[in-house]
Amino acid sequence: MLILIYSFLTLTCGNDYQNKLAKKNISEIETLPEINILLLDSTQTIITRETTANKPTLIYYFSPDCEYCRRETELLTKNVNIQKAAKLIFLSYAELKEIRKYDSTYRISSLPNATIAKDYTYSFTKFIETGKFPLLVLYTGRQKLKKIFMGEVTLEILLQYIGESI
Template identity: 25%
Template sequence: MKKGIFIFVAAVVVLAVVFYIDSRNSSDEKLVAPAGTENVQGELPLLPLTRLDSTRIIASDLEGKVVLVFFQPDCDPCKREAEQIRARLHAFDGYTLYFVSDAPLPELKRFALESNLAKQQNVFFAQASLEDITNTVGSVKTPSVFIFSEEGNLVKSFIGEAPIEEVVQHL
């Protein structure tokens, strides 16, 4: 009887360790499991967003040319992409950029400051719930970039880390 309990406890511990290691390895893509963006049907999504100043908006109500960047503050590829965007920010003139994450607002504020994008006139950071992202956009690998025309139509999407030079070509 004691041997059976010992084996059961050992199996639970091993599974817990495996789960912990797997969750740590996938933290760069924790927004949602990588897949397509099955709900982006060619136009800005009906995605509720909360900006850093706590104002609430809907992505589909955004006017002008828009770039949505889905990211996680602790994601290294997301940090690199933000650095590349900051370095080429002049290429995004005429666009409004929204960095969107399900992370808590304090983490978004920290990321905005650390990336030196917080005080840029055309750059905003916004929080959306994982449920809203999944229901309106679908599964999104982070980072991912979606470029929308002035009419709100999807011009191009980049799923996963993409060189900003490639993104800029589609602006």
């Protein structure tokens, strides 16, 4: 009975978030917004439409201590098709030392088409209000919002949406 109640609450909370996002002024995220980030070497930079132009962009919002994030990261970092098809931006609000440790485990910064960084000004999270992880936000090659995925997503579905976004 407790499992049934928990499942109901989980589904309901997810639906509430989707409804909240649908009601929110979606125009703020319809086009890839500027995102202030702190790179692993502590330099600041801004992700803009120009720096990700002509290629789908997958923003992966994660927490280093999230089990689901670790599984999803492992899938993303091992799949060459996703790495070739989209610009991958791994973002977290965690401390920089935790993000560095995460990077040393999954070697994200060594991938040719990936960036891992701290969202130090919460410039991304102010657009996507959630405490759930992982969160993937896919933009097309023209930097238009394609899809928001909450929680784990299969590689097949992700590749399908990325393929539609080119």
